[in-house]
Amino acid sequence: MDKFSIQGGARLEGEVSTSGSKNAALPVLAACLLTEEPVVLHRIPKVRDIGTMKKLLRHAGAELEELGNGTVRVQACAIRKPEAPYDLVKTMRASSLVLGPLAARTGRARVSLPGGCAIGARPINLHVAGLEQLGARLEQSHGYIEAKVEGRLQGTQIRFERITVTGTEDLLMAATLAEGETVLENAAREPEVTDLAELLTKMGARIEGAGTSAIRVQGVEKLHGAEHTIIADRIEAGTFLMAGAITGGDLVVRDCQPEHLEELTAKMRQAGATITEEGPGALRVRGSGRLRAVDATTAEYPGFATDLQAQYMALMTQAQGISFITETIFENRFMHVLELARMGANIRIEGSQAIVAGPSPLSGANVIASDLRASASLVLAALVADGETVVDRVYHIDRGYEKIEEKLAAAGARIKRAGSK
Numbered sequence: 001m002d003k004f005s006i007q008g009g010a011r012l013e014g015e016v017s018t019s020g021s022k023n024a025a026l027p028v029l030a031a032c033l034l035t036e037e038p039v040v041l042h043r044i045p046k047v048r049d050i051g052t053m054k055k056l057l058r059h060a061g062a063e064l065e066e067l068g069n070g071t072v073r074v075q076a077c078a079i080r081k082p083e084a085p086y087d088l089v090k091t092m093r094a095s096s097l098v099l100g101p102l103a104a105r106t107g108r109a110r111v112s113l114p115g116g117c118a119i120g121a122r123p124i125n126l127h128v129a130g131l132e133q134l135g136a137r138l139e140q141s142h143g144y145i146e147a148k149v150e151g152r153l154q155g156t157q158i159r160f161e162r163i164t165v166t167g168t169e170d171l172l173m174a175a176t177l178a179e180g181e182t183v184l185e186n187a188a189r190e191p192e193v194t195d196l197a198e199l200l201t202k203m204g205a206r207i208e209g210a211g212t213s214a215i216r217v218q219g220v221e222k223l224h225g226a227e228h229t230i231i232a233d234r235i236e237a238g239t240f241l242m243a244g245a246i247t248g249g250d251l252v253v254r255d256c257q258p259e260h261l262e263e264l265t266a267k268m269r270q271a272g273a274t275i276t277e278e279g280p281g282a283l284r285v286r287g288s289g290r291l292r293a294v295d296a297t298t299a300e301y302p303g304f305a306t307d308l309q310a311q312y313m314a315l316m317t318q319a320q321g322i323s324f325i326t327e328t329i330f331e332n333r334f335m336h337v338l339e340l341a342r343m344g345a346n347i348r349i350e351g352s353q354a355i356v357a358g359p360s361p362l363s364g365a366n367v368i369a370s371d372l373r374a375s376a377s378l379v380l381a382a383l384v385a386d387g388e389t390v391v392d393r394v395y396h397i398d399r400g401y402e403k404i405e406e407k408l409a410a411a412g413a414r415i416k417r418a419g420s421k
């Protein structure tokens with residue numbers, strides 16, 4: 001099991017480049033199941049979760065060809081096996097993204113229920129309820145959800161009782177092939193949803209309102225092939241901006257989309273970091289060395305991203321004052337707190353709120369990553385801790401960050417990957 005060894009104290013300088021968005025790539029890859037024609041996708045990041053999604057597509061019968069430099073060609077001529085098996089789903093809950101496409105394309109889908117997850121129960125009841133409203137019959141047996149569709153899915157009005165990103169994506173994909181009109185109300189507005197809708201539209205889908213909370217779809221008989229470049233990974237870019245700020249460095253984050261990071265950059269500026277646009281798709285962050293505590297409450301897009309909460313908490317351990325960080329999306333997304341405390345952070349949890357008192361001098365320690373974004377939080381803390389930090393179980397971080405240690409080292413961080421001894 002790989003580990004990271006990080007010597008704290010280096011200021012990050014120079015530049016890092018952002019990869020394509022993991023959370024855009026996952027639904028976009030699943031969308032390839034909706035057509036028998038080839039789909040060519042650019043800027044697909046090489047991270048573990050994408051590898052899992054590629055295995056899922058091959059398992060269903062799609063052919064994938066790696067064309068190099070993040071370009072993938074997917075062609076699902078025939079769906080041999082409309083199924084997402086447990087051994088793949090247990091490693092990536094976003095496998096539920098194939099449920100809608102398989103049901104819409106083949107009239108059948110058998111998807112393992114995702115198990116628990118470190119950050120919360122994360123059920124997929126809203127995906128299931130939406131598919132039932134589209135006319136599928138779903139049953140649960142032996143840990144699997146089995147969907148059966150007589151004829152075609154039937155367009156309808158679906159109102160999500162709570163905003164769900166992959167739930168919106170799953171049902172948006174299903175609706176593109178349903179008969180008639182579907183309206184998704186209280187839909188997620190994340191940029192990754194909009195990016196998926198752009199690909200689907202290129203494939204011949206008829207979609208209005210993507211990026212708003214009401215998405216209207218006119219179903220079509222078939223979708224055709226397309227070519228698409230996915231958006232930049234806003235969470236990776238945000239993580240790097242905070243790495244630049246926490247080390248008091250001077251870092252340019254390239255190939256990102258500043259318009260997707262406005263909530264974070266506004267908060268970081270309020271905290272005293274200097275963030276400027278350095279030309280198209282580039283943000284420059286300069287840490288002032290004296291950060292001020294600023295509260296954050298996570299919310300669905302365009303609110304403060306829950307996927308940046310753990311990283312922001314690490315930043316606030318170095319800010320002067322008390323910051324209140326409230327997590328509203330997941331019920332257990334403070335796994336990083338105990339590890340940060342072991343490094344010397346002063347954080348108290350009260351329900352869904354973490355109260356951070358700073359600045360606290362951090363000291364290097366052996367820490368364990370528990371989930372993808374908690375791992376990123378520990379790396380940020382390690383960059384400013386005194387001495388060496390060893391982060392164990394970095395497979396968590398490899399799920400969503402492409403070569404993070406190489407990118408950070410190129411900007412001056414003293415970080416290296418060590419295989420398990």
Ligand code: EPZ
Pocket residue numbers: 022023026094120121122123124125126127128162163164165166167192306307329330331372373400
């Ligand atoms: C997506 O997960 C992201 N993953 C997550 O990123 C992100 O944290 C999350 O959205 C919130 O922004 C991908 O896009 C692949 P949700 P998703 O459905 O879609 C509850 C990362 O770090 N819910 O929006 O699974 C759920 O339990 C990952 O890259 C139901 O109750 O999240 C949660 O409390 C982590 N029933 C809330 O809604 C459902 O059927 C939001 O979940 C679905 C969700």
